[in-house]
């Protein structure tokens with residue numbers, strides 16, 4: 001069936017992949033999640049073409065996008081926020097593995113913080129041998145479109161269970177957009193936290209929205225773009241007081257329309273992920289956040305987003321760089337460490353839900 005076509009006994013929502021009739025591929029997959037941000041994980045060289053029963057060897061990005069969109073469909077496929085594809089034969093021979101990421105809308109993403117922890121666990125659990133290097137389980141070098149990410153599985157951690165492994169990740173440098181730069185000139189800037197002028201990082205963004213006209217935002221890239229909105233700093237989002245009330249207000253807020261308006265702003269040529277944050281958690285160095293992701297909508301957590309939130313919270317003086325920042329999202333907690341001039345480290349769980357095979 002052609003893309004976009006439909007008939008009474010099948011539905012095509014992902015390019016040339018039709019549901020219910022004429023499956024093309026047999027995919028062995030594992031359903032995983034990191035703090036409730038859920039993934040379908042499969043190996044690039046383990047998908048069979050049903051017409052020949054051979055493994056598919058040459059994938060185009062469009063084919064992977066179509067397949068990912070079909071797998072991610074929560075009604076007709078398996079359902080997930082992102083599809084993570086494991087390639088154990090990366091072109092870059094300095095790395096061990098390549099991770100490909102597709103959002104549920106089929107768009108390829110550059111980086112996924114929760115996904116890379118699940119990737120790391122998948123490699124260990126399935127004993128996937130890198131074709132380029134002799135790797136240990138202590139450190140994995142994973143190539144992404146945002147650069148090489150290093151993961152450090154905490155295999156002996158007391159919090160691990162049969163399905164859950166704690167993984168620490170070097171997420172690389174944060175890039176923070178300051179108001180004196182143009183978006184195109186965004187650089188991997190080293191920030192001296194003792195002399196930083198907080199206002200340098202605050203963008204006043206006008207949006208096309210029925211009740212909210214302007215938002216103060218901090219723009220951070222973790223290899224993908226994040227727009228961080230502190231709700232107490234934006235009176236247009238409603239009257240916010242401190243303490244528990246802010247957590248409840250964040251939980252109840254309608255974020256979709258505001259996030260979508262921000263995503264359409266010309267500042268974000270490739271859209272963005274939007275994080276809404278309250279700093280009034282009542283606990284030191286802990287913030288609460290909800291995220292509306294590019295290409296997937298609201299998710300229970302976002303790993304790169306948690307890094308962006310922690311960096312923005314430190315830069316705005318809401319958190320302290322001397323110790324870890326706790327970012328609590330509806331699906332769980334991530335621990336983020338950033339010293340201003342250093343790379344961002346993130347620690348959190350990777351969980352396996354089940355493994356199976358699907359034809360579609």
Ligand SMILES: N[C@@H](CCC[C@H](N)C(=O)O)C(=O)O
Nearest residue numbers: 109112113114224302303304
């Ligand atoms: N959930 C992810 C981010 C996935 C990609 C994102 N939606 C984008 O398009 O940049 C995470 O945990 O970081």
